[in-house]
């Protein structure tokens with residue numbers, strides 16, 4: 565059955581009309597308030613296969629295990645999609661978080677949105693998350709995936725993308741891309757094409773502002789992705805930033821905000837930095853830990869500086885400051901590492917990262933007594949740590965065994 569492309573007026577709010585008049589993307593009827601929507605036969609088939617892919621992803625072990633954060637992200641999505649109840653039926657938008665350092669996000673045609681921990685860790689407040697979700701859900705509501713799949717990519721091109729993605733992202737990315745179709749993989753890598761990306765930005769910006777979020781944070785979000793790419797000295801794992809024309813998109817977001825109705829701008833002031841840090845801090849810590857191991861010191865430094873300002877009393881922030889300084893070992897770093905580890909341990913005597921780091925630092929400084937004490941405390945705090953055997957061996961050789 566073909567659906568009726570006529571848009572029925574009524575429940576559409578002022579801002580929704582405004583955003584649709586701005587959206588210059590391809591002419592398809594979007595799913596949303598005011599549209600009675602019935603998917604096409606072949607579109608329904610795509611949804612069914614995407615739902616199967618999504619289910620596979622969810623049981624693949626690749627999800628980041630933090631239900632509270634996932635629920636929080638879904639709350640933000642519900643807030644920007646408004647109180648229209650069933651307005652977006654038959655879409656069932658839902659956010660999931662994938663444990664992957666790639667700075668990326670993608671939406672599936674039936675409404676599932678996947679955020680990588682890499683992108684969640686780069687954002688700094690709820691308004692930025694709202695922009696990202698607004699952008700992604702627009703790919704679903706405006707049926708960009710449907711149009712994309714229609715274009716029938718040849719398999720060799722898609723495979724080339726998958727191999728590039730796998731090469732830069734390691735085994736997890738290989739598993740991820742294996743679980744995704746070629747069209748969605750390609751869309752996740754290079755976006756849906758310029759006009760659809762612009763449409764997603766415009767509508768996303770309107771959705772977040774309508775929900776009361778400060779719309780200037782939209783451009784800030786894209787800018788942060790861009791600077792993350794510049795700071796990523798190893799390069800290659802920041803897909804979102806490599807979407808075409810990222811600079812143009814920052815600029816268009818900046819130009820769109822002053823054109824918004826003033827009665828809307830007056831109310832759209834919510835940033836939500838505290839709420840974001842409250843829920844995302846563990847993830848940001850995890851990302852910083854990963855960045856230190858990967859030698860991405862500039863990215864780790866920037867995140868730590870934010871946490872030191874916003875959450876100055878967290879044991880794990882001190883422990884990771886210690887790690888960054890110990891591993892980076894620039895002028896003054898070693899002293900700062902020691903004092904940071906001690907602050908972490910003062911706040912949490914079982915702060916395992918700090919105990920291990922301080923132990924190895926003391927060992928390097930020739931202070932065997934302190935080294936032994938801290939490494940023993942580390943093993944007591946985390947007996948099943950992946951390097952526990954190595955640490956036990958170190959302690960034995962210290963004891964002259």
Ligand SMILES: [Zn+2]
Pocket residue numbers: 699700703755756761764
């Ligand atoms: Zn996009």
